[in-house]
Amino acid sequence: MIEVKNLTKIYRSYQKTKNFLRDLFFRQSQETVALKNVSFKIKKNQFVGLVGPNGAGKTTLMKILSGILYPTAGEVRVLGYVPFEKKKTFLKQITFIMGQKTQLYWDLPSFETFNLLKTIYEVDQKVFEKTISHLSKILNCQDLLLKPVKHLSLGQRMKMELIAALIHQPKIIFLDEPTIGLDLFSQEAIRTFLKNYQKDFEATVVLTSHYLEDVKKLADRLIILNQGEIIFDDDWSAIRKRSSKKYLTIYLEKPVTKKILNELGEIVFFQFPKVVIKIKKIDLLEKIALINKKIPYLDLTIEEEKIEEVIKEILTGK
Amino acid sequence: MYLTLLRISLVEYLSYRLNFVLWRFRMMINIFIPIFLWSSVYQQEPAKREKIIAYFILFHVLYSFVYATRTHEIASQIQSGEIMNLLLKPISFFRYHFVRDLADKFLNLFFSLIEVAIIFWLLKQKQILLKYQVTNWLIFGYLVTVGLLINFFTSVLFSFIGFVSPEYWAPRFLFMITTHLFSGLFVPLDLLPRTLFEFLLYTPFPYFSYWATQVALGQSIEGNFLFKIISLSLFWTGVFFLMMKVLWNKLLQSFSFWGK
Numbered sequence: 001m002i003e004v005k006n007l008t009k010i011y012r013s014y015q016k017t018k019n020f021l022r023d024l025f026f027r028q029s030q031e032t033v034a035l036k037n038v039s040f041k042i043k044k045n046q047f048v049g050l051v052g053p054n055g056a057g058k059t060t061l062m063k064i065l066s067g068i069l070y071p072t073a074g075e076v077r078v079l080g081y082v083p084f085e086k087k088k089t090f091l092k093q094i095t096f097i098m099g100q101k102t103q104l105y106w107d108l109p110s111f112e113t114f115n116l117l118k119t120i121y122e123v124d125q126k127v128f129e130k131t132i133s134h135l136s137k138i139l140n141c142q143d144l145l146l147k148p149v150k151h152l153s154l155g156q157r158m159k160m161e162l163i164a165a166l167i168h169q170p171k172i173i174f175l176d177e178p179t180i181g182l183d184l185f186s187q188e189a190i191r192t193f194l195k196n197y198q199k200d201f202e203a204t205v206v207l208t209s210h211y212l213e214d215v216k217k218l219a220d221r222l223i224i225l226n227q228g229e230i231i232f233d234d235d236w237s238a239i240r241k242r243s244s245k246k247y248l249t250i251y252l253e254k255p256v257t258k259k260i261l262n263e264l265g266e267i268v269f270f271q272f273p274k275v276v277i278k279i280k281k282i283d284l285l286e287k288i289a290l291i292n293k294k295i296p297y298l299d300l301t302i303e304e305e306k307i308e309e310v311i312k313e314i315l316t317g318k
Numbered sequence: 319m320y321l322t323l324l325r326i327s328l329v330e331y332l333s334y335r336l337n338f339v340l341w342r343f344r345m346m347i348n349i350f351i352p353i354f355l356w357s358s359v360y361q362q363e364p365a366k367r368e369k370i371i372a373y374f375i376l377f378h379v380l381y382s383f384v385y386a387t388r389t390h391e392i393a394s395q396i397q398s399g400e401i402m403n404l405l406l407k408p409i410s411f412f413r414y415h416f417v418r419d420l421a422d423k424f425l426n427l428f429f430s431l432i433e434v435a436i437i438f439w440l441l442k443q444k445q446i447l448l449k450y451q452v453t454n455w456l457i458f459g460y461l462v463t464v465g466l467l468i469n470f471f472t473s474v475l476f477s478f479i480g481f482v483s484p485e486y487w488a489p490r491f492l493f494m495i496t497t498h499l500f501s502g503l504f505v506p507l508d509l510l511p512r513t514l515f516e517f518l519l520y521t522p523f524p525y526f527s528y529w530a531t532q533v534a535l536g537q538s539i540e541g542n543f544l545f546k547i548i549s550l551s552l553f554w555t556g557v558f559f560l561m562m563k564v565l566w567n568k569l570l571q572s573f574s575f576w577g578k
Contacts (some may be wrong), residue, residue: 011574070571088408103403105331119319120409
């Protein structure tokens, strides 16, 4: 479905100085490497999460895959097409949902945009009606279809954006920050919708989001990008294996000195009677034996390290 | 598809009614200024006065049709990154904007005709000299088409400044003022000094709507001069079309959409 081989993207920008004339006639350019020799494949019906810090190259990668950007080097094939050529048959099979940009006509009801998209994508009238009715029912927004977009809340508008993007039932969906700025309830509604849509229509989805919750709940596969390079590409179980820490939460029976707790590992939280300690996974048995021997406690729980922290460790290389 | 787009563009335009009314009011003032100015210049010569009023009335109608454009939106869409939405649609970018322009043109034409009727009534203007000959209408049709194409291509070209700089309004405004000045909006070009008039023939400015107005007014342009006008207008249409296509392909390939 998606095949990327040795993809590189270099941005050229112009430096501005305080000298207007120099900026105008002798401007200096500088190059920024956004993607460096990136290669991967995505199969049909996969939900892939692209994760990385700001400037890692996530959005650049999505823009290249959808055909907005022209790659500096390397090969990209999506559904067998070269995306930048923007063949109509290719564009009819993809969609790009940008949480921060709207494709709806601001002053008109969303239904007007849907009607136009129906004609652009040459969707059959019956299929169109069925799709709109189905999607608006799932998203619980039937009453919003005839309301001008400018009168919708951000969450309501996002629901309309989703319908607009899916009218032609695309095979590939690119999602860039689909839940940005939304409240928790709207975030949850959008996530449930996306997951169900992907299952029902067997779509391939590539998602970037700063809310790791989106990626955790939706993606089957995770690609971590850092400074334009892929530093992790696997499923969730693999990322669990990369976890090297555990958290011990102890409810103390009696107060103990900090010195004893320090022997166990890094104290994350300490307020009698609760104490949370971060330890290395390999030391677990040894530390539990130590607790049993030296610390009087009422309760002890062992927790996995949070995915966010594992990702942070992968990113920082620690 | 284009009919739906045309309808949506029209509805969208009418959603801000006060803006719309004030805009038409501005257009009325635009036409009144040269009419009153030139009326006073030719106060003692009624025939000439009538002729020049007819010129400005017709120019106003054609101006409303030829110059109406929404392509200035392209520059801000490039800067904000909103243009990406359209790039991802299986639709021609230029045709999309041309149809949006047509909606604007029809609306302008409709209201300018109402305004012209008001002007006729106010100024007790008797007639506009139209030559009812098929060839004249064909030439007129050709010149209007060429005018609106030149206007579309140049306007899109000025919007491309959005690819390289956020300061796209100043050059566009400067070009607009230059066009107004040299296309006959304030002064009929044949009243300019002969050398300047001759020089302007080789620029794109008279081909926006000046010659179309002259033909509609019944001025017979024949033989070699007609061939010259047709060739030069065709030349500028071709040049701007090619520039638009070449620049579009180049800029799209090099533009980064960074942070957009």
